[in-house]
Amino acid sequence: MTRPFVSALVILIAAVAAFFLFPYNLAFLTRILIMIVLVLSLDLVLGFAGIATLGQAAMYGAGAYAAGLFAIHVWADPVAGLLIGALAGAALAALSGAVLMRTQGLTLIMLTIAVAQICAEIANRARPVTGGADGLRGIRPGKVLGIWEFDFIGITGYWYALAIAGLVFAALFVIGRSPFGLSLRGIHESPARMEAIGVSVYRRRLAAYTLGGGIAGIAGALSAQITQLVSLEAFSFTLSAEALIMLILGGTGRLYGAVLGTVIFMAVHHTAAANDPFNWLFVIGALVLAVVFFLPSGIAALPTSLKRLAKGGRHAGS
Amino acid sequence: MSLLLNIAVDGIAYGMILFMIAVGLSVTMGLMRVVNLAHGGFALIGGALAHWLGRELGLPFLAAAALAIAGTVALAMPLERLVYRRIYGFGELQQVLATIGLTFLMIATVNLWLGSSLLAIPLPEALQRSIDLGFRQLTAHRLTVIVVGLAVILGLWALLDRTRFGIRLRAAVDNRDTASALGIDTGRIYMLTFALGAGLAALGGILGAELLPIDAYYPLRYMVLFLIVVAIGGLGSILGSFAAALAIGLVETASRYLLPDLATIVTFALVILFLALRPQGLMGRAS
Numbered sequence: 001m002t003r004p005f006v007s008a009l010v011i012l013i014a015a016v017a018a019f020f021l022f023p024y025n026l027a028f029l030t031r032i033l034i035m036i037v038l039v040l041s042l043d044l045v046l047g048f049a050g051i052a053t054l055g056q057a058a059m060y061g062a063g064a065y066a067a068g069l070f071a072i073h074v075w076a077d078p079v080a081g082l083l084i085g086a087l088a089g090a091a092l093a094a095l096s097g098a099v100l101m102r103t104q105g106l107t108l109i110m111l112t113i114a115v116a117q118i119c120a121e122i123a124n125r126a127r128p129v130t131g132g133a134d135g136l137r138g139i140r141p142g143k144v145l146g147i148w149e150f151d152f153i154g155i156t157g158y159w160y161a162l163a164i165a166g167l168v169f170a171a172l173f174v175i176g177r178s179p180f181g182l183s184l185r186g187i188h189e190s191p192a193r194m195e196a197i198g199v200s201v202y203r204r205r206l207a208a209y210t211l212g213g214g215i216a217g218i219a220g221a222l223s224a225q226i227t228q229l230v231s232l233e234a235f236s237f238t239l240s241a242e243a244l245i246m247l248i249l250g251g252t253g254r255l256y257g258a259v260l261g262t263v264i265f266m267a268v269h270h271t272a273a274a275n276d277p278f279n280w281l282f283v284i285g286a287l288v289l290a291v292v293f294f295l296p297s298g299i300a301a302l303p304t305s306l307k308r309l310a311k312g313g314r315h316a317g318s
Numbered sequence: 319m320s321l322l323l324n325i326a327v328d329g330i331a332y333g334m335i336l337f338m339i340a341v342g343l344s345v346t347m348g349l350m351r352v353v354n355l356a357h358g359g360f361a362l363i364g365g366a367l368a369h370w371l372g373r374e375l376g377l378p379f380l381a382a383a384a385l386a387i388a389g390t391v392a393l394a395m396p397l398e399r400l401v402y403r404r405i406y407g408f409g410e411l412q413q414v415l416a417t418i419g420l421t422f423l424m425i426a427t428v429n430l431w432l433g434s435s436l437l438a439i440p441l442p443e444a445l446q447r448s449i450d451l452g453f454r455q456l457t458a459h460r461l462t463v464i465v466v467g468l469a470v471i472l473g474l475w476a477l478l479d480r481t482r483f484g485i486r487l488r489a490a491v492d493n494r495d496t497a498s499a500l501g502i503d504t505g506r507i508y509m510l511t512f513a514l515g516a517g518l519a520a521l522g523g524i525l526g527a528e529l530l531p532i533d534a535y536y537p538l539r540y541m542v543l544f545l546i547v548v549a550i551g552g553l554g555s556i557l558g559s560f561a562a563a564l565a566i567g568l569v570e571t572a573s574r575y576l577l578p579d580l581a582t583i584v585t586f587a588l589v590i591l592f593l594a595l596r597p598q599g600l601m602g603r604a605s
Contacts, residue, residue, distance in 0.1 A: 052411050099594040105410060106353050106553070107593055110545040114586050117542055121582045237538060241418050248415055281426035288419030292412050293404065 089217020342515020348554015364520020
């Protein structure tokens with residue numbers, strides 16, 4: 001039982017150390033934390049429950065727009081904004097999931113993309129409310145818990161995002177070990193057998209999709225509050241695809257795999273895009289192919305594979 | 319009445335384009351069980367080659383189009399041998415990721431080669447001429463699209479129903495292992511079918527450039543559209559893809575005429591509703 005806590009502690013120490021090591025890159029570090037929350041939500045949906053989706057950005061965007069609009073028109077309190085974002089993400093996931101969870105395979109993947117595109121189209125058309133292609137501007141979040149004000153350097157933003165990411169990580173850690181989490185893993189392994197022992201596969205998958213949507217909504221809300229801007233990019237296919245790539249890179253079904261994959265992907269993105277933003281797609285395309293062909297279980301599985309290799313096991317590296 | 323006829327003509331032309339591009343996707347998905355998100359990339363490659371041959375080298379339209387399609391096929395064959403063959407055995411998610419990776423590489427390559435601006439394909443005079451249909455003017459190009467689309471479906475039907483290759487292909491779609499046990503070279507069938515699908519995508523990309531403009535981000539922009547045709551038609555069904563492409567062409571054109579602001583939303587909503595009621599598509603077999 002101690003190993004998971006050790007890895008969680010290592011991640012936490014690394015996050016605190018990053019704050020002091022890279023004081024001039026706080027905006028980028030905060031961006032990593034937000035993406036970690038999004039990728040964790042995808043890990044619940046895809047890694048635990050095995051729902052293949054390429055539209056997690058739909059819920060992220062819904063959370064971002066909901067939190068942004070809430071902050072502008074109703075109440076600027078950040079924590080309340082996060083709750084609204086989570087609600088919006090969960091509501092969209094429940095609504096679309098009610099239909100989507102009836103399908104599988106290619107149809108499911110395609111429909112998840114389609115839902116995100118519909119959302120982008122609606123946000124684009126509802127220009128008076130969302131600002132359309134210009135993005136939603138003028139979000140001024142209040143003090144966090146009434147104490148810490150958002151500053152220009154992004155110190156508050158970093159600790160705020162770290163706290164939320166830590167809470168989401170802990171919540172998913174508990175969920176992953178709960179009967180619900182275990183039943184999701186069971187559904188992932190064999191839906192037919194879970195159905196046979198009396199589990200309503202459809203309802204569990206819908207519940208997981210809704211919960212994942214809520215967490216993605218939190219990620220969107222965080223991004224809206226910290227960058228004080230929501231653009232149509234929040235719904236983009238690229239965001240969904242990148243989140244998926246980060247998850248696969250780290251390894252699905254493992255929480256620290258999601259964290260590791262996000263950090264590595266974002267670091268590569270940061271350096272590659274800084275050198276040559278146009279050819280970033282070359283890097284990411286090659287990266288994806290390399291991971292799929294040579295590291296199918298992700299980087300998080302590397303120690304296990306190496307250990308097996310050292311022992312000379314028959315299934316070394318698999 | 320003339321509104322209905324307008325919708326019918328434009329919708330059918332649009333549907334034919336969708337059919338040409340998506341039919342290869344449907345067959346490869348039905349045959350190889352590969353979720354190939356990079357399929358639109360072949361339409362992009364075809365369009366980009368046609369643009370380059372027509373604009374930069376000044377070749378006439380027909381020659382440029384034929385060479386571009388041949389070039390796409392020539393690219394698709396080694397790609398199938400070297401990359402896709404390894405992807406067949408993967409899980410669904412790995413297939414999705416690998417083909418997204420390929421899509422990104424295709425986009426980056428075209429971007430590096432021709433830039434990210436619109437890649438127009440010059441049309442010859444003969445195709446730009448208008449033809450009077452009585453109720454409206456129609457460009458010869460659009461009429462060509464409809465005729466070529468019909469020729470493609472007839473050609474595919476003849477190929478699959480009347481030739482030895484077609485029999486083998488259908489056998490491989492029905493049951494890959496048995497077909498291969500009976501001595502059918504499924505590897506070769508896969509490659510030829512894949513190349514055929516890529517060639518048709520290139521044809522559709524070139525002919526459809528007027529409706530679906532070609533630029534580097536083409537494969538991502540229209541990915542859902544092509545996938546919708548396949549999902550609604552049912553995996554592996556050519557007739558299903560044809561019906562689905564025409565239906566989507568008509569629905570989207572109709573909503574573009576009648577509810578211009580909501581066209582995308584209406585189309586997608588109908589698609590989601592349809593697939594919720596019939597997840598296996600029009601002609602797909604229930605799995």
